[in-house]
Amino acid sequence: MISPALPELPDGVTVTALRDLAVRLATAAGALVREGRPDRVVVAATKSSEVDPVTVMDRASEELLREMIAAERPDDAIMGEEGDDVPGTSGLTWVLDPIDGTVNYLYGVASWAVSVAVVAGPPEPATWTVLAGCVHSVADGRTWSAGLGEGATRDGTPVHVGSATSLGASLLGTGFGYDAERRAQQGRVLAQVLPRIRDIRRLGSAAIDLCLLADGSIDVYYERGLNPWDMAAGAVVATEAGAVVTGLRGGPAGNAMTVAGPADLVAQLAEILEAADADGAGLAEIP
Numbered sequence: 001m002i003s004p005a006l007p008e009l010p011d012g013v014t015v016t017a018l019r020d021l022a023v024r025l026a027t028a029a030g031a032l033v034r035e036g037r038p039d040r041v042v043v044a045a046t047k048s049s050e051v052d053p054v055t056v057m058d059r060a061s062e063e064l065l066r067e068m069i070a071a072e073r074p075d076d077a078i079m080g081e082e083g084d085d086v087p088g089t090s091g092l093t094w095v096l097d098p099i100d101g102t103v104n105y106l107y108g109v110a111s112w113a114v115s116v117a118v119v120a121g122p123p124e125p126a127t128w129t130v131l132a133g134c135v136h137s138v139a140d141g142r143t144w145s146a147g148l149g150e151g152a153t154r155d156g157t158p159v160h161v162g163s164a165t166s167l168g169a170s171l172l173g174t175g176f177g178y179d180a181e182r183r184a185q186q187g188r189v190l191a192q193v194l195p196r197i198r199d200i201r202r203l204g205s206a207a208i209d210l211c212l213l214a215d216g217s218i219d220v221y222y223e224r225g226l227n228p229w230d231m232a233a234g235a236v237v238a239t240e241a242g243a244v245v246t247g248l249r250g251g252p253a254g255n256a257m258t259v260a261g262p263a264d265l266v267a268q269l270a271e272i273l274e275a276a277d278a279d280g281a282g283l284a285e286i287p
C-alpha cells in the first residue's frame, strides 16, 4: 500500500491523535443514536427526492459531532451532511456523515454507521488528502479506523483487502442514488456488470461498503453519486487496507464515480464501467 504524502500538519497535531479523535467522535454519536432510536423511526424531512430521508437522530448525531469538534479542535472547519459548512483556520476539515445508511436506520435494517473523517486541503474528494477516519457500524459495534500511513483496523485488528484476482469470482458492493432517472441509468449499468461477477451486495451504507472491502468481506465496489461525507472515512480505511480508490478514465474518485478494490480488479471493473458510460461522461449530469 502506498499512502499519499503526509501534508504539513498544524503544530502539535499528529495523524494518530486525529484518528483517536475520529474514533471517539463516531462512537459517541453512535451511542447517542442507538440509545435514542425510538421503536418506530419517523422521517423528519426529505432532501434530494421523496425517498431521501432525514430523521431527528441524523440531526442530533451531527449536532453532537459538531459540539465535540468545536470543543476539542475549534480552529478546524466542518463539512457535514445535515448542516452548513463551518469555516476554519487550521487547514483541516472534519467531514461528517451522522448516519450513513439512513434508510436502513429508518427500517431497522442493521447496516448503518456514523462516519467521521478529517482531511487536509480543500474539502473536495478530488483534491483533499484524508488524514484519518472512523466508520462505526452502530447496530453491531464494528469499528473500522485508519490514519494516513498507519494502516487500517477493525476493532483494533489490522485489516487487508481480499485476495480475489478475477472479477468473475468477485463479490461486488454497490449502491444507488435517490433520483429515479439516476437509478434507471444505474440499473442499465448493473445489467452490464452482473453477468461478469460472482454476485452483488447492496447493503445500503457506502461507508460500511468501503470498510467491508477493506477487510475482505467483499472484493470490489463501485458507486456513482457519492457525496464527500459518504466516502471520506471509508476511502482512507480502504486505501490503508491496500485498495485503490479511484474514478473512471484516469480521474479521481468522487461524485461521478468511485471504484475501489485491489488494483487488478479495479482495472478490470473500470473497463466495463467506462464502456457502459457508468459515470455519465457522455450524458447530461443529473443532480
Ligand code: IPD
Pocket: 081, 097, 099, 100, 101, 102, 103, 174, 175, 176, 177, 203, 204, 205, 206, 207, 223, 225, 226, 227, 230
Ligand atoms: C447513502 C448510503 C447508500 C448509498 C447512497 C448514499 P445516506 O447515504 O451511503 O449506501 O447508496 O448513495 O447517499 O443518505 O444514508 O447518508
